[in-house]
Amino acid sequence: MVMLLPFSRLSMEDKLPMNINRYRGQIALEEISMEGQKKLSSAHVSIVGIGGTGSSAAELFSRIGIGTLTLIDPDVVAESDLHRQVLYSESDVGTPKVDAASNRLRAENGDLTILKFRNRLDESNAERLLLGSDIIYDGTDNFESRDTLNRVAVRTKTPLVMTSAVDYYGQVKAIIPGVTSCLACIGYPEEGENISCSTMGIFPPVLSFVAAFGVNLAVKILLSLPVSGDYYHLDMKSLTVTKITARINERCPVCGSQSH
Numbered sequence: 001m002v003m004l005l006p007f008s009r010l011s012m013e014d015k016l017p018m019n020i021n022r023y024r025g026q027i028a029l030e031e032i033s034m035e036g037q038k039k040l041s042s043a044h045v046s047i048v049g050i051g052g053t054g055s056s057a058a059e060l061f062s063r064i065g066i067g068t069l070t071l072i073d074p075d076v077v078a079e080s081d082l083h084r085q086v087l088y089s090e091s092d093v094g095t096p097k098v099d100a101a102s103n104r105l106r107a108e109n110g111d112l113t114i115l116k117f118r119n120r121l122d123e124s125n126a127e128r129l130l131l132g133s134d135i136i137y138d139g140t141d142n143f144e145s146r147d148t149l150n151r152v153a154v155r156t157k158t159p160l161v162m163t164s165a166v167d168y169y170g171q172v173k174a175i176i177p178g179v180t181s182c183l184a185c186i187g188y189p190e191e192g193e194n195i196s197c198s199t200m201g202i203f204p205p206v207l208s209f210v211a212a213f214g215v216n217l218a219v220k221i222l223l224s225l226p227v228s229g230d231y232y233h234l235d236m237k238s239l240t241v242t243k244i245t246a247r248i249n250e251r252c253p254v255c256g257s258q259s260h
C-alpha cells in the first residue's frame with residue numbers, strides 16, 4: 001500500500017509565508033510541523049570539516065532550512081576530493097572549501113545565512129569560531145580535532161554530533177552535555193589507532209549514509225526529540241546498523257562529576 005503524505009493536515013489557517021512554503025513537504029511531517037520548522041529556520045548549526053561527511057551534511061542542513069550555518073575548514077578543494085565530497089565541482093579545484101561550499105549552498109537556498117572560517121579548529125580558536133552555535137556537527141577526519149570538539153562542546157554545553165567514516169564503515173554519536181556520555185567517557189584510542197580515509201580508503205556512499213544519520217540526530221536534538229548518546233555503527237558491507245551502548249562515565253576526565 002502506498003502511504004500518502006498527510007498534506008491535508010495543513011489547513012487554510014496555516015497559510016505559509018513564501019520563505020516557508022518551500023518546506024511544506026517536511027512541515028507535513030508530524031514531528032516537524034510548523035513549530036518545528038520555525039525552530040529549524042532559526043537554528044544555528046556549525047559544521048567543522050566540510051569534507052566527506054561534512055559536505056553531505058551541509059547540503060542536507062541547507063535544504064531543510066537551517067537558518068544559519070557556520071562552515072569551518074582550512075583546506076582547498078583537491079581533485080582527489082571530487083569522488084566523495086558532494087559540494088564541489090571540477091571548477092572548484094584549488095578554491096578554499098569554505099568559499100566553494102558557501103557559493104554552492106547559497107545557490108541552493110537563498111534564505112541561508114553562512115558564516116565561514118578558513119581555519120583549522122583548535123583549543124585556541126574553537127570557542128570563538130563556534131560562538132552562537134545551537135549544535136555542532138563534527139565532520140573532521142582525525143582524533144585530535146574530535147577530542148578538541150568534545151572538550152569544547154562539554155565546556156560550552158553545546159550539543160555535538162560526531163561522525164566518522166572509513167572503508168565501508170561509519171560511526172555516529174550524539175553528545176548532549178549533561179544528558180549523554182561524551183567521547184571521552186569510553187576512553188581514548190590507543191596510540192596509532194588514528195586511521196583515516198587517505199590511509200584506509202573510503203567507499204563514497206558511506207559518507208552520505210553517515211551524514212544523513214548525523215543530520216537526523218541533529219534535527220532531533222534541535223526539535224527536542226529524544227536522542228541517546230549511544231554509538232551507531234553503520235556497515236555498508238553487511239548492510240547493518242548496530243547500536244552500541246555508551247553510558248556516562250562518572251570518572252570521565254572531560255564530563256564526569258570528578259572532572260569539575
Ligand SMILES: [Zn+2]
Pocket residue numbers: 181182183184185186249252253254255256
Ligand atoms: Zn565523558
